[in-house]
Amino acid sequence: MLRAILITLAVLAFPAGASAAPFGELPFQSAGGAAACLRPTGAPGEVVRWVRGGVQTMTARADGLHPTGGVPLGTSTRCPDVTGHPNGAAVLAAAVTGGIRVALREPGAGSWSPPVTLKGQEYSSVADVAISPRGDVVLAWTETGEAIEARTTVRVARRPAGGTFGAPETLIRPAEETLEAEVQVGISAAGEAIVAQGRPAGQFERVSVRVGAANAPLGPEQRLVSRRVGSGPSLAVAPDGRALIGVGGPMDAPVLYERPPGGSFGPAVKVDLRSDFDAPVVALRADGAAVVVSGQGESAIEAVTRAAPGPFGTRVEVAPALPVHRRADFGVLYGVVGTNPPPESFPDVGVTFTADGRALVLRATEERGLSVATFPVATGAPSEHSLVGGTLRAPYGLSPLTLPDGRLAVAWTDDRGLHDSTRRRDGRLHLAVEGVPGPVEAAAPKVTVGTPKVRALRPAQSLKLPVRCSAACDVRVAVPGYPSPTDVTGSLARAGTMELVIRPASDGLAPARGRLRLVLRSSAPNARTVQRQTVSLALRRLPPPRVPRLLGVRARRVGDDIVVRWRTDGPVLDAYFLVYATKGRARGEGVVAIGTPKRLAGRAFTVRLRDARAARYVWVSLAPLSSGMKGRSVRLKVPLT
Numbered sequence: 001m002l003r004a005i006l007i008t009l010a011v012l013a014f015p016a017g018a019s020a021a022p023f024g025e026l027p028f029q030s031a032g033g034a035a036a037c038l039r040p041t042g043a044p045g046e047v048v049r050w051v052r053g054g055v056q057t058m059t060a061r062a063d064g065l066h067p068t069g070g071v072p073l074g075t076s077t078r079c080p081d082v083t084g085h086p087n088g089a090a091v092l093a094a095a096v097t098g099g100i101r102v103a104l105r106e107p108g109a110g111s112w113s114p115p116v117t118l119k120g121q122e123y124s125s126v127a128d129v130a131i132s133p134r135g136d137v138v139l140a141w142t143e144t145g146e147a148i149e150a151r152t153t154v155r156v157a158r159r160p161a162g163g164t165f166g167a168p169e170t171l172i173r174p175a176e177e178t179l180e181a182e183v184q185v186g187i188s189a190a191g192e193a194i195v196a197q198g199r200p201a202g203q204f205e206r207v208s209v210r211v212g213a214a215n216a217p218l219g220p221e222q223r224l225v226s227r228r229v230g231s232g233p234s235l236a237v238a239p240d241g242r243a244l245i246g247v248g249g250p251m252d253a254p255v256l257y258e259r260p261p262g263g264s265f266g267p268a269v270k271v272d273l274r275s276d277f278d279a280p281v282v283a284l285r286a287d288g289a290a291v292v293v294s295g296q297g298e299s300a301i302e303a304v305t306r307a308a309p310g311p312f313g314t315r316v317e318v319a320p321a322l323p324v325h326r327r328a329d330f331g332v333l334y335g336v337v338g339t340n341p342p343p344e345s346f347p348d349v350g351v352t353f354t355a356d357g358r359a360l361v362l363r364a365t366e367e368r369g370l371s372v373a374t375f376p377v378a379t380g381a382p383s384e385h386s387l388v389g390g391t392l393r394a395p396y397g398l399s400p401l402t403l404p405d406g407r408l409a410v411a412w413t414d415d416r417g418l419h420d421s422t423r424r425r426d427g428r429l430h431l432a433v434e435g436v437p438g439p440v441e442a443a444a445p446k447v448t449v450g451t452p453k454v455r456a457l458r459p460a461q462s463l464k465l466p467v468r469c470s471a472a473c474d475v476r477v478a479v480p481g482y483p484s485p486t487d488v489t490g491s492l493a494r495a496g497t498m499e500l501v502i503r504p505a506s507d508g509l510a511p512a513r514g515r516l517r518l519v520l521r522s523s524a525p526n527a528r529t530v531q532r533q534t535v536s537l538a539l540r541r542l543p544p545p546r547v548p549r550l551l552g553v554r555a556r557r558v559g560d561d562i563v564v565r566w567r568t569d570g571p572v573l574d575a576y577f578l579v580y581a582t583k584g585r586a587r588g589e590g591v592v593a594i595g596t597p598k599r600l601a602g603r604a605f606t607v608r609l610r611d612a613r614a615a616r617y618v619w620v621s622l623a624p625l626s627s628g629m630k631g632r633s634v635r636l637k638v639p640l641t
Contacts, residue, residue, distance in 0.1 A: 182232020
């Protein structure tokens with residue numbers, strides 16, 4: 001879902017109406033490991049980023065990003081959320097096992113409060129959080145109690161300025177749904193909370209909103225619309241309580257719902273924007289000026305604006321469409337495993353206001369770097385547009401900032417290890433400042449590809465490709481037909497050789513006939529000038545291994561848990577086990593617990609399914625990783641005692 005970055009930027013150093021200069025990037029900084037979950041706090045130049053056990057706070061200055069401290073939050077299962085204001089008021093919220101950890105910073109304070117835990121289910125996730133300049137907080141989160149059925153509960157907790165969190169209110173109770181609810185929250189300067197939500201309703205998504213005055217429960221649900229499923233709503237709230245909700249999707253034209261201060265949301269208002277996969281992003285200023293943005297990725301970004309409450313103008317293009325290197329079949333399966341650091345979604349388009357009357361729009365692209373555009377809100381005139389950052393490592397954590405000296409800036413990260421099967425971390429921290437000249441790029445190194453040591457591959461076997469650079473380099477390897485997120489990236493800080501691990505799709509890398517062709521792009525570190533070469537490899541395709549039979553499957557209850565044991569008549573290769581407990585006899589009927597063995601070596605296996613008291617059956621499945629293999633499954637009825 002597209003989301004606005006609703007950060008109030010401090011007054012800029014140049015006068016209103018001044019012409020904008022392009023953004024120039026400072027030399028990047030090595031993160032010394034993972035660089036993930038970068039977020040702006042709202043204070044001048046301040047960001048936080050994930051570190052093991054919590055977040056690190058950093059301040060951006062004219063010479064780069066500087067660490068200033070940290071907040072302990074525990075092991076996050078998702079990227080922590082943070083939002084705040086220039087006066088220092090801020091809130092941090094992170095999903096941990098069994099609930100949500102929250103830390104607060106009061107207006108004018110220099111430190112964060114000790115974190116508190118709001119109890120939730122084992123699988124909890126922060127949906128959204130907002131804070132007023134005086135310190136009122138509204139926090140929404142989802143809870144998923146059963147692993148596969150995805151039964152979702154939505155809860156909202158509120159905290160008055162200077163007080164403590166009250167008991168959470170339940171907005172959506174568990175239901176037989178396969179999609180999670182999308183929730184956005186906002187809060188006025190007086191502590192009035194607004195909660196917009198989109199929830200599945202058959203083949204449609206029902207969008208509704210609730211409003212609650214300070215120190216009062218949320219009011220009744222106001223239904224806005226039922227739309228064909230696309231994405232949840234986008235919400236912006238002004239200090240006086242005025243609010244805008246954007247709704248859209250791939251089959252529906254974008255519409256807005258507006259609430260005047262103290263009133264109710266009115267009927268749908270059409271705006272001059274094209275349909276897009278996600279809802280339009282909305283941003284709302286204190287005087288009622290607003291910007292609505294649509295588009296994502298390499299497509300053109302368009303906007304409609306208004307300078308005061310009232311109708312919006314005609315759409316303008318604020319960032320042009322960018323050429324893509326290739327169009328791929330997105331049927332290739334791809335996933336991120338692990339929570340250290342937490343998995344990070346590709347950034348949405350973000351829009352915010354600058355204090356000199358412009359809007360700032362940030363767009364991440366997979367293969368073109370970071371797109372930065374500014375344009376005057378009052379006139380909707382053509383924008384100033386810059387592309388910054390290298391093109392071989394995708395930008396994440398887009399963070400608009402005003403530096404302590406008043407200049408406009410943007411921070412972001414890239415981390416080649418996020419999607420690397422070796423899990424090696426090589427994160428970078430980036431900062432681009434308006435009016436700063438761009439960097440002088442180093443000469444592109446000479447890049448050569450060696451012969452893989454193993455060239456006979458099973459369908460599920462990865463290819464280990466040696467790549468040598470004559471100097472420091474960034475390298476990106478693509479398999480034709482695979483989507484961009486499955487590209488493999490690598491970097492060297494000096495001349496040398498690295499090994500890139502290329503994972504196959506379900507039908508394997510080695511062709512049945514002919515040679516495997518790879519597209520390799522390379523550059524100096526973080527350079528925008530890229531050289532391209534095609535690599536042709538002679539590989540031999542091996543048959544898939546035999547899938548062993550499951551033997552001696554047995555299960556017994558231990559308190560509320562079920563312990564499952566079994567053997568196989570051969571080694572497990574290019575396959576994985578999935579063990580789950582169900583209420584019903586049919587596969588997947590009422591799943592209450594799920595697990596996998598900790599290791600696949602040997603021929604004897606054990607899994608403990610926790611909190612499985614309601615289960616009556618256990619399934620043990622051996623699923624192959626390639627399409628040429630057939631899996632095996634065993635169902636077992638579990639005794640009641």
